[in-house]
Amino acid sequence: MTPTPDMTKILVCCGTGCIANGSLKVARAIRDEIVAQGVAATLDLLVEETGCSGMCEGGPIVRILPADIMYYKVRERGAKDIVASLGGDPLKRLLFKDARGERVTAQSENPFYAAQVKIALRNVGLIDPLSIDEYVARGGYEGLKRALAMTPDEIITEVERSGVRGKGGAGFPTGRKWRTAAGYDNYPKYIVCNGDEGDPGAFMDGSTLEGDPHGVIEGMVIGALAIQAEEGVFYIRDEYALARDHVQRAIEAAERAGILGDDILGSGKRMKLSIVRGGGAFVCGESTALMASIEGRVGEPRAKYIRSAERGLFNQPTVLNNVETLATIPYILKEGADAFASVGTETSKGTKVFAMVGKVKHTGLVEVPMGTTLRTLIYDIGGGIIDDRPFKAVQTGGPSGGCIPDSLLDLPVDFDTLKKYGAMMGSGGMIVMDDYNCMVEVARYYVNFLCEESCGKCTPCREGLRQMHAILTDICEGRGEQGDVELLERIGATMQDASLCALGKSAANPVLSTIKYFRNEYEAHIDERRCPAGVCVKLTEFTIDPEACTGCGACLRACPTEAISGAVKETHVIDSEKCIVCGSCREVCRFNAVVTEGRRA
Amino acid sequence: MVSNEEVSSIIDAYPRDRRYALAVMQDMQRTFNYVPENGLIATAEHLDCSVAQLYSMATFYKALSLKPKGKHIIKVCDGTACHLRGANNLVTGVKRELGIVPGEVTADGEFSLELVNCLGSCALAPVLVIDGVYHNKVKIDAIPSILKEHATPVVTQ
Ligand SMILES: Cc1cc2nc3c(=O)[nH]c(=O)nc-3n(C[C@H](O)[C@H](O)[C@H](O)COP(=O)(O)O)c2cc1C
Ligand code: SF4
Ligand code: FES
Ligand code: FES
Numbered sequence: 213m214t215p216t217p218d219m220t221k222i223l224v225c226c227g228t229g230c231i232a233n234g235s236l237k238v239a240r241a242i243r244d245e246i247v248a249q250g251v252a253a254t255l256d257l258l259v260e261e262t263g264c265s266g267m268c269e270g271g272p273i274v275r276i277l278p279a280d281i282m283y284y285k286v287r288e289r290g291a292k293d294i295v296a297s298l299g300g301d302p303l304k305r306l307l308f309k310d311a312r313g314e315r316v317t318a319q320s321e322n323p324f325y326a327a328q329v330k331i332a333l334r335n336v337g338l339i340d341p342l343s344i345d346e347y348v349a350r351g352g353y354e355g356l357k358r359a360l361a362m363t364p365d366e367i368i369t370e371v372e373r374s375g376v377r378g379k380g381g382a383g384f385p386t387g388r389k390w391r392t393a394a395g396y397d398n399y400p401k402y403i404v405c406n407g408d409e410g411d412p413g414a415f416m417d418g419s420t421l422e423g424d425p426h427g428v429i430e431g432m433v434i435g436a437l438a439i440q441a442e443e444g445v446f447y448i449r450d451e452y453a454l455a456r457d458h459v460q461r462a463i464e465a466a467e468r469a470g471i472l473g474d475d476i477l478g479s480g481k482r483m484k485l486s487i488v489r490g491g492g493a494f495v496c497g498e499s500t501a502l503m504a505s506i507e508g509r510v511g512e513p514r515a516k517y518i519r520s521a522e523r524g525l526f527n528q529p530t531v532l533n534n535v536e537t538l539a540t541i542p543y544i545l546k547e548g549a550d551a552f553a554s555v556g557t558e559t560s561k562g563t564k565v566f567a568m569v570g571k572v573k574h575t576g577l578v579e580v581p582m583g584t585t586l587r588t589l590i591y592d593i594g595g596g597i598i599d600d601r602p603f604k605a606v607q608t609g610g611p612s613g614g615c616i617p618d619s620l621l622d623l624p625v626d627f628d629t630l631k632k633y634g635a636m637m638g639s640g641g642m643i644v645m646d647d648y649n650c651m652v653e654v655a656r657y658y659v660n661f662l663c664e665e666s667c668g669k670c671t672p673c674r675e676g677l678r679q680m681h682a683i684l685t686d687i688c689e690g691r692g693e694q695g696d697v698e699l700l701e702r703i704g705a706t707m708q709d710a711s712l713c714a715l716g717k718s719a720a721n722p723v724l725s726t727i728k729y730f731r732n733e734y735e736a737h738i739d740e741r742r743c744p745a746g747v748c749v750k751l752t753e754f755t756i757d758p759e760a761c762t763g764c765g766a767c768l769r770a771c772p773t774e775a776i777s778g779a780v781k782e783t784h785v786i787d788s789e790k791c792i793v794c795g796s797c798r799e800v801c802r803f804n805a806v807v808t809e810g811r812r813a
Numbered sequence: 814m815v816s817n818e819e820v821s822s823i824i825d826a827y828p829r830d831r832r833y834a835l836a837v838m839q840d841m842q843r844t845f846n847y848v849p850e851n852g853l854i855a856t857a858e859h860l861d862c863s864v865a866q867l868y869s870m871a872t873f874y875k876a877l878s879l880k881p882k883g884k885h886i887i888k889v890c891d892g893t894a895c896h897l898r899g900a901n902n903l904v905t906g907v908k909r910e911l912g913i914v915p916g917e918v919t920a921d922g923e924f925s926l927e928l929v930n931c932l933g934s935c936a937l938a939p940v941l942v943i944d945g946v947y948h949n950k951v952k953i954d955a956i957p958s959i960l961k962e963h964a965t966p967v968v969t970q
Contacts, residue, residue: 228933232940232947268936412930413893419933450839450876451932491835491874494930508834508860510873567935569894575936607893643893657896661930667873772906772953794902794953 218278219256220298225273225337227264227419228454229576234287235272236261241291242274249295257298263423264415265337267324269575270308275337280318284308311595324574324593329555331563332379332539333579336423341458344465347426353471355545359434360479364394367438371541373549375561380406380497380534381612381639382714383560383627386541389531393439393521396529401441403432404525404532406502407448407455410494411610412661414567414641417535419577421448421455424539425462431538433476433483434545439531442482447502450492460487494611494665498713499524499532501667512667513713534639536565556582560626564637570607570644571598583624586616590644601646605730609638611658611665612718614725615651634725636718648795650747651730652737656684658722666715673716676707680723688748690811692738697727742810749793753811756797758783760805767797767806815849823852824859831860834867838877847881883918883925885963888942892931895939899953903941904928906956923965 224230224239243259246252265273270284274294283294283306290306297303307315308322319325330336339346347353359367372387393401405428409417421428432444448456463485466472474482488506495501496511503525505511524530540562544552553561560582569575572594580589586606590596597603605615608625614635616623623629630636645654663677680703683696704720711717727734736744743751756767756776763781775791778784786797786806798806823840827833834856841852848871857864871877887907891900904915907926911919915928934940937949941956943963951959 229936232934232937232949268934271936410930411893412891413895413935414931415933415935451929489836489839490876491839491870492876493874505835506832508830508832508870509866510869569935569938570897575894610893641893643897645897649897654897657893770952770954772909792905794905795899796902796953 219258220279221277222257222259222294223262223265223275223277223338224259225263225265225271225275226261227268227271227337227422228415229264229268230271230273231454233271237288238272238274238286238291241288242295245291245295251295251298255298260340262339263336263341264419264577266328266333266578267322267574267576269573274306275319280320282308282317282319282322324576324578324595327584327588327593328579329563329581330579331543331552331555332420332427332536332565333424333577334543335427336420336577339424341423341425342461342465344426344462344469347424351546352426352542353430353477355542356430356433356471357477358545359437360477360481364438364440367434367545368394370549371438371544374544374552375549375556376537376540376544376552377560377627378534379536379540379564379639381609381636383637386533386537389521389533390435390438392519393529393531396522398529399440400443401439401529402525402531403435403439403441403444404502404506404530405432405444405446405538406497406499406532406534407446407452408490408497408502409449409452409535409639410497410665411639411641412494413569413643414610414639416565416567416577416640418449418452418455420535420539420565421446421452422458425459426466427539427542428459428535429462429466429472429485431533431541432485433471434541435531435533435538436483437481439529441531442484444483444485445506445525446485446487447490447496447506448487449490456487456489463487493667494661495667495713495715498715501713502532503530510667512669513715515712536640557624557626559628564625564640566640566642568594568642568644571601571646571649572596572644573598580625582626585622585624587621589625589642590621594644597644597646601648603644604647604649605645605651607643607645607654607722608641609636609721610641611662612636612714612721613638613641614721615645615654615729616725617729634721634728636721648745648747648798650688650743650745651726651733652684653688653743653745653747655723655726656681656688659684659719662715662719666719670710670712670716672707672710673712673719676703676711676716677719679703680720684723687734687737688743689750690737690741690748692734694738696738697731697734700724701727736810740810743808744810746793746795746798746808751811752793752808753788754786754791754793754795754798754806754808756784756786757805757807760803762803762805764802766800766802770796770800772796815845815852817851817855819844820849820852820855824855827859829859829861831862834860834862834870835874838867838871842877845881847878881918881922883922884965885924885944887924887926887960888929888932889915889926890930890932890934890938890940890942891928892935892938894931894935898938900928900939902953903939903951903956906953907960910957910960924960
């Protein structure tokens with residue numbers, strides 16, 4: 213059904229996060245209630261399943277337009293009242309409560325959304341991703357129409373003028389990449405969408421593919437026109453079943469609509485798109501490894517003496533772009549390079565999408581102008597740290613990135629600034645940590661991940677990671693020695709210099725940045741054999757502070773091993789023999805009575 | 814054992830082109846819970862490449878395994894968000910209940926445990942997925958009941 217402007221729309225978020233929270237059932241319940249209450253007779257109504265609405269932590273999210281009422285944490289049983297209240301006053305109990313405890317109705321009144329500017333995510337959460345009509349109604353495929361009236365050179369010039377840079381991490385100017393590939397007279401050429409999203413803890417690209425597949429398809433077709441390719445491939449991560457399904461169905465819809473196929477919108481131009489499912493390897497996000505993987509080989513990088521723009525997929529000129537980059541392209545073509553360039557900073561134009569997770573109050577998907585500070589992201593949008601605990605660090609850029617301390621929170625986030633401080637903006641993973649996170653253990657986590665994901669082709673990366681992992685494990689388990697930190701720094705420097713691909717070159721960043729900003733934690737592990745954060749099992753012992761304990765019994769109930777004893781209203785005690793240091797007691801204690809000083813010998 | 818007929822029914826759906834190697838093996842993985850030896854051999858024949866080349870892919874890509882997995886697959890997310898919110902505890906919890914560590918299958922073939930990277934639901938960390946069903950913000954003490962929910966019911970005669 214094609215929506216009309218004044219019809220009442222009920223948008224039910226069915227992104228991966230909300231589905232995991234039961235939103236499909238909520239959508240069904242709302243549909244059932246509409247029938248049961250017979251409201252369709254008096255109201256022009258449409259219920260739609262959308263992509264991620266952003267504030268996943270508050271999901272399942274239901275939004276009613278055009279009244280703009282946004283409901284959070286909606287359960288099936290809420291459906292009845294929601295439907296009954298249509299056209300009347302909003303249901304107070306399902307609205308967002310802001311920091312002052314006031315209920316706010318419209319999306320824009322929620323501080324999580326207020327500072328955001330949506331370009332790549334312009335449709336995500338607002339439309340039914342499978343409806344090409346809705347995409348078109350919101351200006352979709354206008355950019356393509358404009359591109360069809362331009363020469364390849366004009367398209368590229370427009371993209372160059374916009375200043376857009378690749379969002380997959382490296383920040384390479386997209387226009388320049390396209391111009392290089394356009395310059396080779398060697399056909400066929402290919403355009404490839406990098407939807408591998410290997411950063412473990414990020415879901416920007418998956419959500420974009422899920423929530424607005426036509427936006428990415430349109431970007432692919434425009435890119436293909438620019439470099440004169442007639443075939444494109446989506447490389448999508450194995451775990452992203454929903455994203456693949458939506459892209460597949462959107463491709464089919466675009467074929468039926470004459471947007472893909474042998475005669476793009478009557479222009480005589482051709483374009484074919486297909487999907488390749490990733491095999492579950494982080495290194496396959498790297499351009500040359502990704503292309504090897506599409507060709508049906510092991511996904512190992514090769515040395516880039518010859519660039520992919522000259523000889524890429526099947527040895528032909530190829531452009532590889534990230535999902536978010538491609539989703540931005542239709543906007544640039546439709547609204548013009550100047551509109552895009554008016555947002556952002558001098559060298560980083562436009563916006564960036566982040567998956568903000570970890571210990572912030574409001575976790576989810578956000579898009580902000582380049583140059584927004586970390587503080588704005590974490591405190592204004594994210595609402596600060598859970599339980600108002602002290603902020604310790606924010607990790608950006610995934611396994612290739614670094615940890616940034618409190619003192620640097622006012623840095624603007626863009627392609628260039630964070631690099632000077634040993635971190636990087638990266639593809640958009642943003643993980644917030646509090647004082648209960650151990651920085652040495654975080655470094656060990658990333659090194660462990662990379663150790664498994666290194667393809668093993670070159671020695672500095674393969675062996676460097678293995679040695680780093682052994683040293684970090686020793687430190688976390690109480691076997692650290694003097695000189696370990698310096699050794700980690702030396703290994704890291706060698707890996708940066710001598711690895712073949714960017715995985716190895718950047719793999720030491722999590723270690724080097726935590727050493728740089730949190731050296732005292734390394735020293736506590738090595739010199740004092742204690743883990744200040746209470747994470748490293750062998751270096752932690754929890755005790756209960758009798759002064760603070762009220763004997764409420766919360767910890768006793770939370771402990772999975774029954775290690776805690778104590779009568780009601782009397783001080784509780786932890787039996788260290790039974791304790792497995794899971795931290796459940798500390799998490800539930802409202803009086804900060806569970807403390808750790810390290811391990812007593 | 815997987816029969817040659819079952820294997821062929823998957824392979825024959827694909828053109829004879831090396832670029833489909835990963836897709837063929839992923840289909841087998843999904844259908845059989847692993848990539849069987851006769852599947853590798855038949856695929857090599859169909860795509861005109863060596864078994865060794867396919868073997869190297871099967872051991873490289875995490876999505877593929879050469880050993881059968883359990884009837885129910887427990888995936889504990891150890892992506893960064895989940896890791897920081899206690900994914901280790903979930904592994905401990907499963908180990909306490911079933912006695913298996915990541916990569917293992919229970920003796921009765923009922924469950925297998927895998928540590929995986931981000932399942933796209935980081936805002937609800939820590940996440941545990943059994944047979945495609947998501948469990949969010951899981952606490953270690955909830956694991957016994959979650960496992961029970963997914964176990965094959967014991968049929969009494
Ligand atoms: C180890 C490694 C993993 C990568 N993973 C991804 C990824 O998951 N998604 C992505 O878009 N780019 C990834 N990249 C960057 C790509 O190689 C490439 O720069 C990017 O896809 C180009 O697109 P863009 O210019 O639009 O950013 C990765 C790079 C390396 C070295
Ligand atoms: S740096 Fe690491 S991932 Fe890259 S080619 Fe070398 S071994 Fe492989
Ligand atoms: S999935 Fe619903 S808000 Fe993100
Ligand atoms: S890190 Fe676990 S779902 Fe993303």
